[in-house]
Amino acid sequence: xxxxxxxxxxxxxxxxxxxxxxxxxxxxxxxxxxxxxxxxxxxxxxxxxxxxxxxxxxxxxxxxxxxxxxxxxxxxxxxxxxxxxxxxxxxxxxxxxxxxxxxxxxxxxxxxxxxxxxxxxxxxxxxxxxxxxxxxxxxxxxxxxxxxxxxxxxxxxxxxxxxxxxxxxxxxxxxxxxxxxxxxxxxxxxxxxxxxxxxxxxxxxxxxxxxxxxxxxxxxxxxxxxxxxxxxxxxxxxxxxxxxxxxxxxxxxxxxxxxxxxxxxxxxxxxxxxxxxxxxxxxxxxxxxxxxxxxxxxxxxxxxxxxxxxxxxxxxxxxxxxxxxxxxxxxxxxxxxxxxxxxxxxxxxxxxxxxxxxxxxxxxxxxxxxxxxxxxxxxxxxxxxxxxxxxxxxxxxxxxxxxxxxxxxxxxxxxxxxxxxxxxxxxxxxxxxxxxxxxxxxxxxxxxxxxxxxxxxxxxxxxxxxxxxxxxxxxxxxxxxxxxxxxxxxxxxxxxxxxx
Amino acid sequence: xxxxxxxxxxxxxxxxxxxxxxxxxxxxxxxxxxxxxxxxxxxxxxxxxxxxxxxxxxxxxxxxxxxxxxxxxxxxxxxxxxxxxxxxxxxxxxxxxxxxxxxxxxxxxxxxxxxxxxxxxxxxxxxxxxxxxxxxxxxxxxxxxxxxxxxxxxxxxxxxxxxxxxxxxxxxxxxxxxxxxxxxxxxxxxxxxxxxxxxxxxxxxxxxxxxxxxxxxxxxxxxxxxxxxxxxxxxxxxxxxxxxxxxxxxxxxxxxxxxxxxxxxxxxxxxxxxxxxxxxxxxxxxxxxxxxxxxxxxxxxxxxxxxxxxxxxxxxxxxxxxxxxxxxxxxxxxxxxxxxxxxxxxxxxxxxxxxxxxxxxxxxxxxxxxxxxxxxxxxxxxxxxxxxxxxxxxxxxxxxxxxxxxxxxxxxxxxxxxxxxxxxxxxxxxxxxxxxxxxxxxxxxxxxxxxxxxxxxxxxxxxxxxxxxxxxxxxxxxxxxxxxxxxxxxxxxxxxx
Numbered sequence: 001x002x003x004x005x006x007x008x009x010x011x012x013x014x015x016x017x018x019x020x021x022x023x024x025x026x027x028x029x030x031x032x033x034x035x036x037x038x039x040x041x042x043x044x045x046x047x048x049x050x051x052x053x054x055x056x057x058x059x060x061x062x063x064x065x066x067x068x069x070x071x072x073x074x075x076x077x078x079x080x081x082x083x084x085x086x087x088x089x090x091x092x093x094x095x096x097x098x099x100x101x102x103x104x105x106x107x108x109x110x111x112x113x114x115x116x117x118x119x120x121x122x123x124x125x126x127x128x129x130x131x132x133x134x135x136x137x138x139x140x141x142x143x144x145x146x147x148x149x150x151x152x153x154x155x156x157x158x159x160x161x162x163x164x165x166x167x168x169x170x171x172x173x174x175x176x177x178x179x180x181x182x183x184x185x186x187x188x189x190x191x192x193x194x195x196x197x198x199x200x201x202x203x204x205x206x207x208x209x210x211x212x213x214x215x216x217x218x219x220x221x222x223x224x225x226x227x228x229x230x231x232x233x234x235x236x237x238x239x240x241x242x243x244x245x246x247x248x249x250x251x252x253x254x255x256x257x258x259x260x261x262x263x264x265x266x267x268x269x270x271x272x273x274x275x276x277x278x279x280x281x282x283x284x285x286x287x288x289x290x291x292x293x294x295x296x297x298x299x300x301x302x303x304x305x306x307x308x309x310x311x312x313x314x315x316x317x318x319x320x321x322x323x324x325x326x327x328x329x330x331x332x333x334x335x336x337x338x339x340x341x342x343x344x345x346x347x348x349x350x351x352x353x354x355x356x357x358x359x360x361x362x363x364x365x366x367x368x369x370x371x372x373x374x375x376x377x378x379x380x381x382x383x384x385x386x387x388x389x390x391x392x393x394x395x396x397x398x399x400x401x402x403x404x405x406x407x408x409x410x411x412x413x414x415x416x417x418x419x420x421x422x423x424x425x426x427x428x429x430x431x432x433x434x435x436x437x438x439x440x441x442x443x444x445x446x447x448x449x450x451x452x453x454x455x456x457x458x459x460x461x462x463x464x465x466x467x468x469x470x471x472x473x474x475x476x477x478x479x480x481x482x483x484x485x486x487x488x489x490x491x492x493x494x495x496x497x498x499x500x
Numbered sequence: 501x502x503x504x505x506x507x508x509x510x511x512x513x514x515x516x517x518x519x520x521x522x523x524x525x526x527x528x529x530x531x532x533x534x535x536x537x538x539x540x541x542x543x544x545x546x547x548x549x550x551x552x553x554x555x556x557x558x559x560x561x562x563x564x565x566x567x568x569x570x571x572x573x574x575x576x577x578x579x580x581x582x583x584x585x586x587x588x589x590x591x592x593x594x595x596x597x598x599x600x601x602x603x604x605x606x607x608x609x610x611x612x613x614x615x616x617x618x619x620x621x622x623x624x625x626x627x628x629x630x631x632x633x634x635x636x637x638x639x640x641x642x643x644x645x646x647x648x649x650x651x652x653x654x655x656x657x658x659x660x661x662x663x664x665x666x667x668x669x670x671x672x673x674x675x676x677x678x679x680x681x682x683x684x685x686x687x688x689x690x691x692x693x694x695x696x697x698x699x700x701x702x703x704x705x706x707x708x709x710x711x712x713x714x715x716x717x718x719x720x721x722x723x724x725x726x727x728x729x730x731x732x733x734x735x736x737x738x739x740x741x742x743x744x745x746x747x748x749x750x751x752x753x754x755x756x757x758x759x760x761x762x763x764x765x766x767x768x769x770x771x772x773x774x775x776x777x778x779x780x781x782x783x784x785x786x787x788x789x790x791x792x793x794x795x796x797x798x799x800x801x802x803x804x805x806x807x808x809x810x811x812x813x814x815x816x817x818x819x820x821x822x823x824x825x826x827x828x829x830x831x832x833x834x835x836x837x838x839x840x841x842x843x844x845x846x847x848x849x850x851x852x853x854x855x856x857x858x859x860x861x862x863x864x865x866x867x868x869x870x871x872x873x874x875x876x877x878x879x880x881x882x883x884x885x886x887x888x889x890x891x892x893x894x895x896x897x898x899x900x901x902x903x904x905x906x907x908x909x910x911x912x913x914x915x916x917x918x919x920x921x922x923x924x925x926x927x928x929x930x931x932x933x934x935x936x937x938x939x940x941x942x943x944x945x946x947x948x949x950x951x952x953x954x955x956x957x958x959x960x961x962x963x964x965x966x967x968x969x970x971x972x973x974x975x976x977x978x979x980x981x982x983x984x985x986x987x988x989x990x991x992x993x994x995x996x997x
Contacts, residue, residue: 069985069987070985070986070987070990071987071990072987072990072991072994073990137906138906138907138911141905141906141911142906142907144905145900145905148945149952152949152952152953153952153953159953160949160953160954163949163953164942164945164949167941167945168938168941168942171937171938171941172935172938175934175935175937175938176931176934178915178918178934179918179922179927179930179931179934182915182918182919182922182930183922183927185919186919186922186923212925221927
């Protein structure tokens with residue numbers, strides 16, 4: 001039985017849990033963890049139902065909720081989902097659930113951690129469901145507060161630095177977005193009411209744009225503002241420097257959320273806001289964006305190769321993988337590439353989540369993440385080595401695992417439009433394979449390091465967090481249609497809109 | 501120049517200054533009690549009298565007729581418009597919060613407490629008069645009532661050297677700028693032959709057609725700008741602000757940072773709008789003296805906010821830090837003045853209301869921590885989050901609101917101000933302000949970081965009394981509430997202009 005206002009329930013249910021946690025007495029940390037877990041299960045169930053019931057052939061928004069919020073500014077409480085949002089919402093619900101379990105070993109300031117985590121959960125789902133620019137912005141910014149504290153309080157040795165860097169970088173992007181948002185507000189007039197509007201579906205209609213919003217300079221600057229904002233989040237080189245710091249210092253579950261979901265918000269924002277609002281500029285910026293995507297692919301891979309810290313390596317590999325998403329999204333001559341890009345968003349979410357969880361497992365045991373200090377770990381922890389092998393092979397794009405399909409789609413599609421860029425990008429795959437295999441070899445193979453000979457094998461709880469992700473990775477590797485079906489119609493519409 | 505809609509009889513007009521009269525009565529009563537019962541100097545008695553006086557002062561407002569833009573009273577000295585009508589309760593709230601903060605923190609000695617309450621009431625009265633004035637003479641009188649008494653308030657801790665030094669600095673700057681302003685007024689009078697603002701605005705539009713009058717007009721405007729920029733702590737008259745804010749007792753600092761500042765901005769609106777934008781949205785201002793005043797003010801706004809924010813980064817004393825932050829906020833508020841539109845006016849008023857709660861809130865926490873055994877230095881906030889979670893969470897909320905992050909009221913205020921300049925297509929100022937928000941994040945987060953991310957260096961236990969917690973709650977509710985649903989306040993400010 002699904003409740004009415006399904007999206008609202010899904011977004012705000014974790015927040016109810018957070019409110020409840022605040023009233024649990026301090027001596028019951030397990031109760032707090034239990035509440036947090038309970039607060040993520042119904043949204044996961046609803047998201048799964050959403051996935052089943054979502055009308056794959058519709059190009060419009062579904063499950064729409066729209067009520068006036070602030071009449072003075074014509075702001076609406078406006079939620080709805082289309083084919084791009086559904087996989088993201090599903091991913092968010094799944095990873096939130098998994099991350100709560102992965103956070104079970106948090107024993108410091110338990111109340112604060114889980115309350116903030118649930119607040120983060122709410123704001124992430126809000127971003128993926130909001131259809132009012134103002135609401136989108138509120139959720140987008142709301143995410144920063146819990147993230148800052150989650151990195152800053154429960155993080156590693158340089159947590160303060162990492163937390164403030166994350167906050168500052170992201171805020172630069174956000175405030176630019178705020179300015180652009182207001183330019184659009186004043187640059188549009190809703191035909192029905194004669195009011196200015198924050199409604200993304202109305203703003204996408206180019207005929208509501210006023211004369212000054214049609215000027216090329218204004219549009220160009222607006223697109224640039226939005227693009228910088230989103231590029232910081234993705235992150236594209238050269239806006240990426242916050243990411244390795246944040247990832248390395250963040251606790252495991254937060255790294256998972258960062259890489260699994262937050263990075264997708266950048267590309268999601270481009271699809272949801274930049275493309276519909278400024279399709280002409282999307283075409284103009286396409287080559288530039290594709291080039292940045294390519295640079296991210298190569299630069300991220302090269303940096304990853306040079307790392308000795310396992311977590312930093314995965315952080316840089318994220319930059320590289322998100323480069324594929326950007327490259328695929330910049331192709332408008334066919335829909336293959338953009339389908340691959342959105343599929344890659346989902347796949348990267350699951351694969352990177354696995355990778356960070358796996359690093360967390362070893363770090364919890366050895367308290368170091370130095371690649372060279374291990375060796376022969378496959379003998380000590382064979383099951384762990386198995387999971388890691390699967391995740392590594394998925395990440396390097398082995399056929400039969402999920403990332404292969406999405407990266408192949410991106411490359412196949414983009415070859416039609418950007419020959420040289422695509423050919424160069426394929427070297428990124430080779431580099432990726434190189435550093436993952438090399439890492440595999442250094443950590444798991446070779447002579448056994450006696451120092452770590454008695455590390456305990458992966459626990460049941462840890463295996464429980466990894467298994468669903470592993471299943472998805474394998475399933476989508478053989479049969480990607482569950483996701484491609486979902487996004488196809490919407491993306492066809494998006495491309496048609498951009499091409500004009 | 502007599503508008504049609506003015507209250508002929510001065511006797512009838514008296515009822516319009518009811519709030520000020522009630523405040524005067526309250527002041528006299530406190531004086532009497534202080535004299536008659538010299539050995540029975542209970543703080544709570546003075547607090548009750550003062551709060552009752554302030555609360556009582558807003559009661560007559562609802563008996564008066566509907567405000568109208570041209571409803572003047574007492575021989576055209578004052579105007580009864582929505583700005584007047586709503587400013588008076590605003591200042592009463594400022595006064596009440598200050599008195600309560602003084603009561604709960606105990607920063608002012610018992611021997612000086614009654615004088616302190618009297619002065620707060622008197623400054624409040626001055627501010628109430630100021631915002632209603634439409635006559636240069638009355639403006640100056642009220643301006644000085646507010647000014648001179650606030651110098652006294654800054655120096656109220658007679659035995660504290662820093663307090664005295666701050667007061668002296670304030671007096672010197674204040675005397676200089678208000679003298680300059682008065683000179684500007686006299687030039688305006690010479691130009692227009694009247695002290696009535698409405699008459700002046702019409703003469704000025706005429707005078708600016710003549711090249712020989714233009715220079716005079718420019719000088720006059722520049723001179724009275726000095727007074728306004730001083731009161732609002734804007735560049736280039738902001739130098740007094742950090743020293744005075746640091747030296748004054750914290751509740752008084754809170755009072756100065758919202759009361760006289762808000763009064764300064766209301767005066768800005770009173771002086772500039774009739775002069776530059778008679779038709780509100782009109783572009784008449786370009787004709788005045790041939791100088792592009794909005795662009796000049798936009799520059800002042802950009803410099804003020806950047807300077808305030810950059811200087812705040814290195815402060816280790818929280819009162820100085822918040823002083824520089826209040827300079828930065830003056831810069832933000834100027835954005836609303838610059839835009840010279842209805843939306844600009846609304847944004848200034850809206851921002852002042854939310855600024856009242858969040859800024860007093862931040863200063864309240866500083867005062868409470870200091871009086872509970874900590875200090876005003878950032879060092880004593882290290883690890884405080886674990887020892888005094890309620891106060892620290894409140895502080896974090898006030899600071900996030902000051903940064904302008906959703907879902908707090910400060911965010912909405914900033915959206916208003918940004919909207920005002922973007923509406924007027926002054927994009928560069930919006931971008932400067934946006935980047936300033938990022939700079940400000942850094943130093944506000946230094947406090948948050950000290951409270952929550954760092955380990956304590958000292959282990960003193962912080963005990964915050966219940967009364968302080970209740971006061972904080974009263975400030976938190978609007979800071980959060982107006983961030984989530986601000987339609988009621990939006991309707992009020994939309995009705996004003």
